[in-house]
Each structure stands twice: as C-alpha cells, then as structure tokens.
Amino acid sequence: MQIIKTIAEIRTLVKEWKKEGLSVGLVPTMGFLHEGHQSLITRAVAENDRVIVSDFVNPTQFGPNEDLESYPRDLEQDAKLCQAAGASVIFHPQPSEMYAQNHCSFVDMDGLTKELCGKTRPIHFRGVCTVVTKLFHIAQPDRAYFGQKDAQQLAVIKQMVQDLNFDIEIIGCPIVREADGLAKSSRNTYLNEAERKAALVLSQAVFLGERMAKNGETSADVILSAMQELIAKEPLAKIDYVKAVDARSIEIVHEMKGSVLVAMAVYIGKTRLIDNFIFEEA
Numbered sequence: 001m002q003i004i005k006t007i008a009e010i011r012t013l014v015k016e017w018k019k020e021g022l023s024v025g026l027v028p029t030m031g032f033l034h035e036g037h038q039s040l041i042t043r044a045v046a047e048n049d050r051v052i053v054s055d056f057v058n059p060t061q062f063g064p065n066e067d068l069e070s071y072p073r074d075l076e077q078d079a080k081l082c083q084a085a086g087a088s089v090i091f092h093p094q095p096s097e098m099y100a101q102n103h104c105s106f107v108d109m110d111g112l113t114k115e116l117c118g119k120t121r122p123i124h125f126r127g128v129c130t131v132v133t134k135l136f137h138i139a140q141p142d143r144a145y146f147g148q149k150d151a152q153q154l155a156v157i158k159q160m161v162q163d164l165n166f167d168i169e170i171i172g173c174p175i176v177r178e179a180d181g182l183a184k185s186s187r188n189t190y191l192n193e194a195e196r197k198a199a200l201v202l203s204q205a206v207f208l209g210e211r212m213a214k215n216g217e218t219s220a221d222v223i224l225s226a227m228q229e230l231i232a233k234e235p236l237a238k239i240d241y242v243k244a245v246d247a248r249s250i251e252i253v254h255e256m257k258g259s260v261l262v263a264m265a266v267y268i269g270k271t272r273l274i275d276n277f278i279f280e281e282a
C-alpha cells in the first residue's frame with residue numbers, strides 16, 4: 001500500500017488503473033482511523049478493484065473556534081489500518097497541496113444545510129462540499145463511501161452529486177459503535193474518564209427514541225422531549241440540538257412519517273459529539 005502526498009501522483013495512478021479497466025472506490029476521511037472508518041474501507045475493498053482512502057484534516061470545514069489545531073492525527077497507525085483493510089493507497093496531502101494560496105472557489109448548498117449541524121456550524125458544509133468535490137475530481141472514483149454517523153453530510157453529498165451531475169455512486173454505511181453503545185469517533189479521544197461515561201447519554205437517547213418510534217409513537221415532538229429529558233439528567237452534557245427532520249430534505253418534521261432522521265449534537269464537557277437514527281415508516 002502506498003502513501004501518496006501529491007495530486008499529480010494520484011492522477012497518474014488513477015489514469016493507469018482506468019486504462020486497465022479497474023474500478024476505483026474512494027473513502028474520504030480526516031484520519032485518526034477507527035473501526036467506523038474501517039467498515040467503510042472494507043466495504044469499498046469488497047466492491048472495487050482499487051481503493052483510495054483520503055486522510056486529510058480539511059481546514060475549510062472548521063469554524064474559527066473549533067478544533068482544527070487539536071484534531072488528532074496519526075498517519076502511521078492509519079497506514080496500518082488501511083493496509084490491513086486492503087486499501088490500495090492513502091492520499092495524505094498537505095493543506096497547501098489542496099488549497100493554493102490564491103484558492104477562492106467553493107462549492108456551497110442552499111438547501112439541506114439550514115438545520116442540524118449546518119445551523120450551529122455555518123461554514124461547515126461549504127468546506128465539506130468543496131473538499132469532497134476536489135477529492136472526486138482528483139480521484140475520479142466510481143463509488144464513494146460515507147458513514148451514516150454523519151447523516152446530514154451523507155444527505156448533502158447525495159444531493160450535491162445529483163445536482164452537479166457527478167457520475168459517482170454514493171454509498172452510505174451504518175454507524176459502528178463501541179460495545180457500550182457510544183458511536184465511534186476520532187473525537188472520543190478528547191474525553192476523560194468521567195466524560196467517556198457521560199458520553200453514553202447520546203447513544204442511550206438514540207436507543208430510547210428509536211424504541212419509542214418502533215413501538216408506534218407517531219409524534220416526533222414527544223420522542224424528542226423524552227430524548228432531551230434523558231440527556232438533561234447528565235450533568236456533563238449540554239445539548240447543541242436534538243431534532244427530527246425529513247431524512248432526504250433535512251427539513252424539520254413533527255410526525256414520524258416516511259423517512260425521518262432523528263439527529264443530535266451534544267457537548268460533553270468541551271467535546272461536541274453527534275449521533276442519530278433513521279426511522280423508516282413501515
């Protein structure tokens with residue numbers, strides 16, 4: 001498995017693969033890889049001849065007071081995980097390779113980004129759409145893999161691919177959790193022992209909401225209230241949002257009708273964590 005740092009080298013390699021008729025899968029990540037990322041890579045390896053894992057902490061998706069500088073990084077460990085999972089290449093560019101000093105073009109979206117993370121992280125999805133577009137142009141994948149863990153991101157990317165006519169299949173993969181329920185995240189590393197315990201309140205609220213919906217509760221507001229009440233009992237937790245939206249349009253819903261995404265962002269101490277479930281009406 002190769003570690004490639006330049007766009008030119010990725011382009012050359014992908015051209016050779018395409019000449020040979022090989023299919024290409026792309027797994028965009030910010031590195032510090034865990035079993036959640038691994039599940040995406042494993043799926044990509046099963047469905048494509050070659051797999052590129054991008055490993056890049058994208059500065060344009062971080063707001064001014066967010067954790068760009070402190071975001072965990074460990075290329076050596078990431079390389080081991082990618083190799084074991086069967087990836088062909090890690091693409092690990094420097095920020096200056098992705099964003100030249102005179103860079104001034106961005107990809108943005110009007111809909112889908114008004115609620116949830118788009119509301120509390122106003123420039124986030126502009127950064128995500130821009131970097132993913134760039135990665136799509138660089139890697140020319142047939143398929144790209146994203147986690148349901150970032151449910152709004154997955155919906156945004158699907159919409160962008162449709163709107164901007166990318167000939168790329170977007171594949172969503174289920175949330176991978178720790179044994180006790182906490183959704184795996186590179187940011188879990190920020191948590192101290194007490195916070196790690198407190199963080200369980202996110203998955204507990206997700207499981208509670210999911211159970212209520214499955215048991216026939218049709219009011220999204222009733223479900224959200226129960227989830228919020230549970231989270232409020234944890235002194236280290238501070239809710240950013242807990243909301244129910246249409247899973248495709250990301251517009252607020254009040255009834256558990258059709259395909260509903262129930263999503264949350266909760267601060268545990270200083271660490272902002274997200275979790276969600278999707279309810280499909282039978």
Ligand code: AMP
Binds near residue numbers: 029039
């Ligand atoms: P990140 O490195 O956090 O930007 O994540 C890269 C990709 O991995 C995104 O598509 C995430 O949704 C996905 N991902 C992160 N954590 C998980 C998880 N626990 N389960 C499934 N996918 C995940």
